[in-house]
Amino acid sequence: MEISIENTESQVPCFVTIDPENGIYALRTFDTSGRSFNSGHELLAWVKKNWEPIQFQNPSQYLELLHAVNEELDDTYE
Template identity: 45%
Template sequence: MEYTLQSIDSAIPCEVTIDDDNGRYMLRNADTSGEVFNSASELTQWVQQHWNEQQFVNPEEFRQLVHHLQEFIEQKKRLT
C-alpha cells in the first residue's frame, strides 16, 4: 500500500508505504524527513500520534489513511 497526502506546509507530499511482502514500513514527512518502522502497527501508532487531519489539504484523505491502516492491521491479525 502506498498513500500520498498533500500537506498544507509543503509542496512535497507526505508519503506512507506499507510493503508487507518485503517488510518495508516507512513514511516521509512534509519536511522530507523520514521514519522507518518494524511493523504496520508501529507505523500506524506513529501516524496517529504525530499527524492530524488539520495538517493536510484534504483532511478526508488523512481519515481514509488511518482507516485503511487500521483495517490492514485487523486483517493481518485475523490471518495469524
C-alpha cells in the same frame, strides 16, 4: 500499499508505505525526511501521535489513511 497525501506544510506530499510481505513500514513526513518502523502498528501509532487532520489539504484524507492502514494490517493476520 502506498498512499500519497497532500499536506499544508510543504509542496511535497507525505507518503506512507505498508508492505508486510517485504517488511517495509515507512513514511515521508512534511519536511521530506523519512522514517522507518519495525511494524505497521508502530507506524500507525506514530501517525496518530504526530499528524492531525488539519495538517492536510483535505482533512478527510487523513482519516482515509488511518482506515486504509488499519485495513492493510488486519489483512496480515488472516
